[in-house]
Amino acid sequence: MYLPSLSAVKWDDNLKDMYVRIVSKQGIKMKGLIAVQRKLLELAYTLFKNKVNYDKSCESKKSEQKNSMSAGTNMLYWLALGPSRTKI
Numbered sequence: 001m002y003l004p005s006l007s008a009v010k011w012d013d014n015l016k017d018m019y020v021r022i023v024s025k026q027g028i029k030m031k032g033l034i035a036v037q038r039k040l041l042e043l044a045y046t047l048f049k050n051k052v053n054y055d056k057s058c059e060s061k062k063s064e065q066k067n068s069m070s071a072g073t074n075m076l077y078w079l080a081l082g083p084s085r086t087k088i
Contacts, residue, residue, distance in 0.1 A: 005036040012056070015039060 008015045015036050022032040047054060055061075 001037040001040065002033065004040060005033045008036055008040060009033070 009019045009032075010016070018039065019032040019036055022035050023029055026032070043054070
């Protein structure tokens with residue numbers, strides 16, 4: 001799994017960002033590569049289990065969905081408070 005993780009860090013932006021974040025925090029490159037290896041194994045298992053193809057833009061879709069959900073949650077919170085109990 002060492003060589004696939006090196007290739008993934010070189011070519012996949014999401015994994016590269018994770019690798020850089022871990023190396024800058026820990027200072028040990030091997031820890032970053034092991035984290036990428038684990039992520040690749042989890043990804044392979046999930047893709048196999050769900051019988052779907054790899055979508056490179058999936059992470060950006062997740063973050064967009066998460067941002068839209070948080071905005072919706074804030075609206076629900078405001079509606080639950082009602083007009084007489086607005087948060088100050």
